[in-house]
Amino acid sequence: EEISATVVAGHPPVFRWVKHVSQTFIPAVNAALEGSDYSISWSEQYGGSLAKVGDELEATEEGLAEIGLVSSLFDPAKLAVQNVTYFTPFVSSDSTVVAEWMDKLQANDADMKASWEENGLEYLGGATGIDDYLLMTNFPVESISDLDGKKIGAPGPAVNWLKGTGAVGVSGNLTTYYNEIKTGVYDGVIVFASAAVPGKLYEVAPHVTRIGFGAQYAGGIAANKDWYDALPPMVQKALKGAAITNRIAYHKDLDATVGKFLNIMEENGATVTQVDEAFRKEWADGMDNVAKIWAEKLDADGVGGSRVLKSYMDTMRDAGATPVRNWDQE
Amino acid sequence: MSPFEIGLTSFGAMVVMVYLGFWVPFALMLSSFVGVWVIKGSPILAGKLLALAASETISSYFFGVVPLFIMMGFIVSVTGMGRDAFDVANHMFRRVRGGLGFGTVGANAIFAAITGISIASAAVFTRIAVPEMRRHGYSKRFSVGVVAGSSVLGMLIPPSLLLILYGLLTEQSVGDLFIAGVLPGLLLAFVFCLGIFLVALFKPKLIGEGITDPYDDADALTTQEVLAKGLPIAALIGLVLGGIYGGFFTPIEAGAIGCSGAIIIGLLRRALTLKDFWEVLTDTGLITAAISFLIIAAQMYSRMLALSGVPAGFGNFVATAEIGYWGVILAYVLLVILMGTILDSSSIMLILVPLMLPVLALLQVDLIWFGIITIIAVEIGLLTPPFGISVFVIKSSLDDPSITLGDIFYGAAPFAVLMLVVLGLVLAFPQLATALL
Amino acid sequence: MTDFHADSGQAFLPPWFQGIRRIADVMTLVLNVIGTLLILAVMVLVNADVIGRVAFNTPVSGVPEIVSMSIVAIVFLQVAQAFRKGRLTRTDAVLDYIQKRAPRLRSLLEFIFTLAAIALIWQLFAASEPLFVKAWVRGTYEGTVGDFTAPIWPVKLIILIGCAALLVQLVLHAITSLFALTSKKGTSL
Ligand code: NA
Ligand code: NA
Numbered sequence: 001e002e003i004s005a006t007v008v009a010g011h012p013p014v015f016r017w018v019k020h021v022s023q024t025f026i027p028a029v030n031a032a033l034e035g036s037d038y039s040i041s042w043s044e045q046y047g048g049s050l051a052k053v054g055d056e057l058e059a060t061e062e063g064l065a066e067i068g069l070v071s072s073l074f075d076p077a078k079l080a081v082q083n084v085t086y087f088t089p090f091v092s093s094d095s096t097v098v099a100e101w102m103d104k105l106q107a108n109d110a111d112m113k114a115s116w117e118e119n120g121l122e123y124l125g126g127a128t129g130i131d132d133y134l135l136m137t138n139f140p141v142e143s144i145s146d147l148d149g150k151k152i153g154a155p156g157p158a159v160n161w162l163k164g165t166g167a168v169g170v171s172g173n174l175t176t177y178y179n180e181i182k183t184g185v186y187d188g189v190i191v192f193a194s195a196a197v198p199g200k201l202y203e204v205a206p207h208v209t210r211i212g213f214g215a216q217y218a219g220g221i222a223a224n225k226d227w228y229d230a231l232p233p234m235v236q237k238a239l240k241g242a243a244i245t246n247r248i249a250y251h252k253d254l255d256a257t258v259g260k261f262l263n264i265m266e267e268n269g270a271t272v273t274q275v276d277e278a279f280r281k282e283w284a285d286g287m288d289n290v291a292k293i294w295a296e297k298l299d300a301d302g303v304g305g306s307r308v309l310k311s312y313m314d315t316m317r318d319a320g321a322t323p324v325r326n327w328d329q330e
Numbered sequence: 331m332s333p334f335e336i337g338l339t340s341f342g343a344m345v346v347m348v349y350l351g352f353w354v355p356f357a358l359m360l361s362s363f364v365g366v367w368v369i370k371g372s373p374i375l376a377g378k379l380l381a382l383a384a385s386e387t388i389s390s391y392f393f394g395v396v397p398l399f400i401m402m403g404f405i406v407s408v409t410g411m412g413r414d415a416f417d418v419a420n421h422m423f424r425r426v427r428g429g430l431g432f433g434t435v436g437a438n439a440i441f442a443a444i445t446g447i448s449i450a451s452a453a454v455f456t457r458i459a460v461p462e463m464r465r466h467g468y469s470k471r472f473s474v475g476v477v478a479g480s481s482v483l484g485m486l487i488p489p490s491l492l493l494i495l496y497g498l499l500t501e502q503s504v505g506d507l508f509i510a511g512v513l514p515g516l517l518l519a520f521v522f523c524l525g526i527f528l529v530a531l532f533k534p535k536l537i538g539e540g541i542t543d544p545y546d547d548a549d550a551l552t553t554q555e556v557l558a559k560g561l562p563i564a565a566l567i568g569l570v571l572g573g574i575y576g577g578f579f580t581p582i583e584a585g586a587i588g589c590s591g592a593i594i595i596g597l598l599r600r601a602l603t604l605k606d607f608w609e610v611l612t613d614t615g616l617i618t619a620a621i622s623f624l625i626i627a628a629q630m631y632s633r634m635l636a637l638s639g640v641p642a643g644f645g646n647f648v649a650t651a652e653i654g655y656w657g658v659i660l661a662y663v664l665l666v667i668l669m670g671t672i673l674d675s676s677s678i679m680l681i682l683v684p685l686m687l688p689v690l691a692l693l694q695v696d697l698i699w700f701g702i703i704t705i706i707a708v709e710i711g712l713l714t715p716p717f718g719i720s721v722f723v724i725k726s727s728l729d730d731p732s733i734t735l736g737d738i739f740y741g742a743a744p745f746a747v748l749m750l751v752v753l754g755l756v757l758a759f760p761q762l763a764t765a766l767l
Numbered sequence: 768m769t770d771f772h773a774d775s776g777q778a779f780l781p782p783w784f785q786g787i788r789r790i791a792d793v794m795t796l797v798l799n800v801i802g803t804l805l806i807l808a809v810m811v812l813v814n815a816d817v818i819g820r821v822a823f824n825t826p827v828s829g830v831p832e833i834v835s836m837s838i839v840a841i842v843f844l845q846v847a848q849a850f851r852k853g854r855l856t857r858t859d860a861v862l863d864y865i866q867k868r869a870p871r872l873r874s875l876l877e878f879i880f881t882l883a884a885i886a887l888i889w890q891l892f893a894a895s896e897p898l899f900v901k902a903w904v905r906g907t908y909e910g911t912v913g914d915f916t917a918p919i920w921p922v923k924l925i926i927l928i929g930c931a932a933l934l935v936q937l938v939l940h941a942i943t944s945l946f947a948l949t950s951k952k953g954t955s956l
Contacts, residue, residue, distance in 0.1 A: 006637070012499050012684045047499070047680045049636035055386050058898075062378045064370075077907040077919070087913070118905070149824055156911040163913075168824050171831060171914070175494050176580065178505050184577020198501035290913045297912050351862035351876070353855045356884045363887060377894035384891060385839060385898060385926055394834035395813065397806050397841065579817045586813035608803075615803045619845035620854040622838070722856045735858045 003235065004041045008056050008065035010074075012047030016194065016257075017128040017218075020250040021069055022046070025126060025221065028242035038235050057222075061120040066227045067239075070121070071128070071219035076157065078119050080298055081111050081308045085217045086157035087294040088309070090284045090324035091316050095129030095215035096251040101315050102217040103127040103247060109311055111304040122228040125243030126221035129251055130192050131258045133158065133213040136205035137188030138181060140271070144282055153177055154190040161190065161213060164286040174199065181205050193261040194254065202270035208262075210274045211283065212324070221246065277324075284325040291327035333369045337638025340365035341672060344631070348716045355627035358717075362627075362634035369637050380630055387629040388622050391582060392447075392491060397618040398585030399445050402592050403454025404610040406563065409596035412458030414559035420466075421551045428530035428537055430466055431476045432523050434459040438480035439519045442487035444570040444588065446494075446581050448712055451484035452477065452720045453617055456727040468538040470733045474724055475741020479522055481720045482709040482749065485675075487515035489574070489581035492708065495676055496701045499683045510698050510763040514706065517762060518752045525748050562595050620726040625674065628717070632677035641669065641678075645685040655693050659700075662686060663707045663753065670711015674719060678708050699756075702763040706753045713742040713749075779950040780943065791935050795847045798932055802844030809837050829915030836909060836922045843929025847936045874948040881941040888937060892930040899923035 007026070009018045026042055033039055045051075051059035054074030059065045072082035085091070085098060092098055106112050106123045116123045135141060139150070147165045153172035154162060162169035170186060174195055180186045181204040188205050190213065196202065221243050228236060266272055291309055298305025306328075313328040331339070340361040347357035359380065366376035406412045419433025426432060434455060441451055455477045463473040485492045488508035497504035529536050551559070569591045573579050579587055596602030635641055648661045662682070669678045683704065690700060712720040721738045756762045780788075812830055820826035849855060866873040901907070902920040910916040 012680065014499060014501055014684060014687065043637070043639065045636055047684055049677075049680060050633050051382070052386055055382065058382060058386075062382065063375055064379055064382065076911055077909075077916075078905070080912075151820065151824075156914070159911065160913045168820065168826065169914075170820065170826055171828075171911075175498050175504070176582075178503060179489070179508070180580055182505060183575055185580050199497075200503040200505070203503070203505070288913070294912045301906065348858055349861060351857055351859055352880050353857045353884065355855060356880070356887060359887050359891075360883055363890060373890075374894075377890045380887075380891045381894035381898055384895060385923065388842060389835045389839050389922075391831040391835050394809060394831075394838040397838070398810055398813070401806065401810070578821050583813055583817050586810045587817060589810050590814050611803045611806060612799065615799065615806055615841065615845045616849045616852060616854050618806070618838075619802070619842050619849040620856065622842040623846050623849065624856055626842075716858075725856055726854050734860060735856070736860050 001038050002041055003038060003231070004043065005067055006043040006045055006050070006065040007067045007069070008050045008059050009046045009069040010048055010051055010053030010056050010071065011069075016253060017250060018046050018069060020246055020253070021126075021221065024249040025242050025246040028245040029238050032238035032241055033235065036234060038232060040235075057119055057121070060222060060224050063224050063227070065224070067124070067221060067223050068121075069126075069128070069219065070222045073155075073157070073216075073218040079115055079219075080301075080303060081109075081115050081305065082106075082217065082219070083157060083294075084291075084308055084312045085214070087160070087291045088312065088323070088327050089133075089158075089161050089213045089287075090280060091214050091313070092319075092321040092323075093132040093212055093214050094321075095131050095254060097319055097321070098215045098217055098316075099127035099129030099247055099251055101319055102129075102312075103220065103244075105312065105315060106220065109308065111308050115303070116222060117225065120225050121222040122225045124221045124223055124239050126246040126250070128218045128220060129254065130216040130218050131194055131254055132210065132215050133190050133192050134196065135188060135190055135209040135211050135213075136196060136201055137207045137209070138205050139187060140207050141209045141273075141275075144279070144286065150187040151185065152188045152190060153180060153186040158190045158213070160290040161287065163288050163290070165283060177201055178204060193258050193265070197261040197264050202265040202268050206270040208265055208270050208272040210272065212275070212280050280324050287325075289327060289330055292330060295328075331368070333638040334640055334643055336365055336368050337635055337640035340634065340638075341640070344672075345716050354717075354722065355624045358624075358627035358631040362630040365634040366637060369634070379633055383630040383633060384626055387626045393622070395582050395585040396447060396450060396621075397614050398589050399447070399450035400453045400617060401610060401614040402585060402588040403441075403450070404457055404614060405589065405592035405596055405602065405607075406454070406566065407457040408606050408610055409592070409599060409601040411563045411566070411592070411595065411599075411601075413462060415563045416459065416462045417551065418556055418560045421556060424550060426527065426530075427534060427541070428526040430459070430463050430468060431472070431526040431530075431537070434463070434476050435480045435483075435519050435522045435526070438477075438483050439487060439515070440567060442483040442485075442515065443489075444567065444574065444581070444584055445484050446489040446491045448481045448484040448709070448720055449621055449723045450585075452481035452723040453621070453727045455481065456724045457729075460724075460728065460730075463538075464730075466538075467541040469536070470730075471737050471741035472537045473741070474728070474733055474738045475743070475745060476522075476526070478713055478718075478720045478724055478738060478742035479745025479748070480519070481723075482712055482745075483515055483519060485709060486511050486518060486702075486705055488512065490705070492675055492679065492705050493701065495679055496683065496704060499679065500687065500697050500701065502697050502701060506698055506767055507701050509766050510702050511705070512766060513762050514702050514752065514756050517755065518706075518749065521748050521752050522745060525744065529744075562599060566591050566595060617723075617726050621723055624719070624722055628674045628677070628719075632673055632681075635673070636681065641673070641681040642685065644669075645682050649685050649689045655695075658686075658689060658693060659695070659703070659757070663703065663757070666704065666707040667710050667714075670708060671714045672717050673711070674717075675708045675711060678711065679704065696760060696764065698767065699760045699763045702756055703753065706749060706756065710746050710749050710753070713739075713746040715739045718742070780946055784942065784946070788939050791939055792851065795851055795932055795936060798844045798928070799848035802841045805837055805841050805844065809834055809841075829910050829917060832909040832915065832917060836917065836919070839922050840925045843926050846929050847932035850933060850940075851936050871948055874944050877944040878941055878948060881937055881944060885934065885937045885941060888930055888934050892927060892934065895923070895926050895930065899927055 056068040057070045060068030072079035147167040151168045159169035295305035295309040310328045344361035363376045423429030423432045460473045493507040570588045816827040816830040902923045907919045908916040
């Protein structure tokens with residue numbers, strides 16, 4: 001029996017997370033189904049051909065696609081609790097660990113599960129971890145006071161990380177960072193290495209400071225729930241198994257690249273500096289407790305924000321992370 | 331029928347409906363609705379595709395400022411700054427036949443440096459240049475054709491939305507791409523002017539029956555007049571360009587700043603009344619609505635085509651055919667131009683570029699050069715029927731109902747041919763793209 | 768081109784219909800004016816953001832989000848008026864040819880086209896309604912908690928309003944072409 005499945009991703013396949021859906025997830029599903037009565041005919045719709053970045057959830061929920069690479073980062077209202085990592089910086093810089101534990105929380109945590117279900121989705125797994133965010137600037141950063149009055153571009157939720165530093169956070173996006181720094185609209189950006197190198201950001205912002213904001217969870221693979229529920233159990237199992245394979249392969253690839261990318265930036269004249277514990281602590285302590293503001297907003301909306309926050313922090317501490325600031329314990 | 335056949339059929343139906351005179355956005359919507367219905371077997375899903383595209387397509391900061399770029403142009407026009415600029419251009423090119431054509435191309439090249447999207451250029455110069463050219467005896471077709479043609483400069487000369495998109499797709503530096511676009515952009519402007527010059531010399535009737543003949547020196551403006559007419563618009567361009575390259579604001583924000591600038595200059599010149607201003611605002615709104623509605627419908631249509639697999643099928647064919655380096659490049663260019671007849675620019679790039687990347691890596695193609703090739707080829711599609719966005723924008727912005735869509739397509743055709751010439755030159759001499767890097 | 772749209776002399780239309788149309792046109796115009804003011808608001812907002820950032824180091828939070836929501840609102844508030852004013856793109860070569868030789872056929876074609884458009888916009892309306900309900904019930908927002916958030920439902924509502932207004936104009940247009948088709952002269956369009 002042939003099942004047809006449209007897979008949607010807003011980013012084009014040059015992005016590592018999309019590439020792995022095509023090159024790891026789909027082949028893994030096919031391999032698991034080989035020799036069985038079932039096979040899947042895939043229609044791969046990436047790069048906005050069916051849904052733009054941030055619209056994958058709705059396309060999958062409405063059934064235009066059966067499977068979506070859903071970015072919780074760009075759907076912060078619908079997948080509110082999934083964004084917990086972006087409101088808790090300085091927890092862990094290991095994206096493999098963050099992704100692994102976030103995937104487990106999606107399966108075990110009641111609020112995490114509920115939020116996928118409310119959107120008519122079945123979470124398959126395959127967490128997209130984002131490597132440690134860096135501060136890249138066109139001026140050297142030796143102390144936090146160096147940031148005073150500087151304009152720093154940052155993706156939506158990361159604007160919060162700049163509050164309390166004296167820097168002016170400007171909500172921006174990857175596509176225009178280069179020009180904005182070059183002309184001086186921004187003095188720097190918060191960005192991850194695997195995006196900074198392809199965009200050659202080191203040319204205009206050669207001072208790379210590893211603040212230790214931490215690795216992040218940006219989303220994962222989800223299926224339309226009605227469609228998934230109607231699938232034979234062995235196909236369901238194949239999908240979830242392939243999602244795990246996908247997560248492991250993606251993060252292995254990511255880890256191998258990040259180290260290389262930092263080297264490339266240095267070879268191209270950038271200075272990469274790692275701040276010490278005192279710097280990091282001063283930064284974290286100077287911030288508003290944005291995690292708490294976020295959790296309380298969710299609590300007020302009837303979602304267990306505080307509970308999820310604690311659950312995530314506990315999970316990460318148990319996994320060996322030593323958060324610079326224990327956002328949940330204040 | 332297979333989805334592939336459905337895709338092709340719905341395309342055919344769309345073309346017929348457009349030629350019969352069905353509103354273009356509705357023709358696109360109808361063929362996508364029926365197409366998705368047949369492919370997915372559900373009218374409900376087809377409706378959902380329409381609804382999602384309606385709420386998502388234009389919901390971005392970049393689209394949000396398009397009306398402001400259009401409004402800036404209209405204010406320039408209504409306050410007489412546009413006409414003054416043309417008087418200056420006329421003065422400068424007064425010994426050349428077709429001088430206003432030169433002026434339109436030149437002014438577009440300058441405007442291209444402050445806008446990242448061709449539809450803004452098309453809307454603005456329809457208002458500024460077309461009435462002036464008509465007044466000076468240029469033919470309908472030439473007047474709108476030169477505006478359509480030179481509007482493509484908006485996305486070749488940096489900043490450019492399409493180059494940003496290409497940089498994102500291919501992981502190339504947007505900065506490098508911008509620099510690479512400069513020479514081909516200027517070359518294109520030059521070739522346009524050369525074309526106008528040659529036609530004016532050998533076949534002047536094609537440009538207009540009664541063009542006010544070459545201005546003699548008695549008509550020349552005094553230096554004082556040139557300054558008085560040229561300074562306001564120069565100040566506005568200075569404000570916008572200076573602001574962008576001085577690091578005060580982004581090219582996206584430039585539309586809003588430019589609007590304020592134009593309003594202030596208009597008030598200082600006592601040339602902007604409240605009534606004018608309200609008319610400009612209303613007009614901007616209607617044109618924005620018409621263009622955006624069309625773009626939304628085009629997005630529905632391209633999503634239907636994506637589901638049918640037609641574009642990917644053709645792309646795969648080119649990417650996997652073993653036809654050697656130049657075979658691949660030329661087949662790709664041809665495919666882009668063909669797709670340009672029916673799809674919008676960014677859809678073509680999103681479909682084809684990722685598909686080509688692995689092949690390009692094998693052939694060791696310079697991706698910056700390839701980017702410029704892609705942009706020029708994609709932009710030819712702005713001018714080709716049945717789906718040519720620049721032409722549609724000009725039609726929506728025109729005050730003159732006697733100029734038909736067909737007139738604009740005819741008028742734009744020679745410029746599309748000149749773009750082919752420049753495309754050929756950049757293909758033959760990659761240095762045109764890479765020399766400044 | 769023959770103007771099938773508003774403001775052209777259409778004496779063959781009965782007074783009651785002209786009355787209805789005047790009311791509908793006023794409503795369309797009101798939406799149009801709101802949309803126009805919204806463009807002005809976007810301009811002021813972006814200027815405030817730039818000036819705030821450059822001169823006072825205090826950018827206005829949420830400008831990209833507000834602008835990207837506003838443009839959708841602007842378009843749907845004005846699309847009915849754009850249609851009424853004949854601004855939606857169409858090729859008129861074939862239509863003009865038919866008009867000269869068989870004006871009634873032209874009216875018939877116009878009627879069929881408009882019916883198809885009505886069916887489409889009805890589909891769009893019906894499929895957009897659940898999206899509005901979802902945004903309303905779930906309280907979804909744009910932006911990021913702690914910095915700036917704005918609810919999405921107003922935009923989804925405006926999409927519905929815009930579709931409804933466009934539907935009204937399309938229905939009026941369909942009736943107009945029907946009158947033209949059945950009127951004695953038939954050519955008066
Ligand atoms: Na440009
Ligand atoms: Na075209």
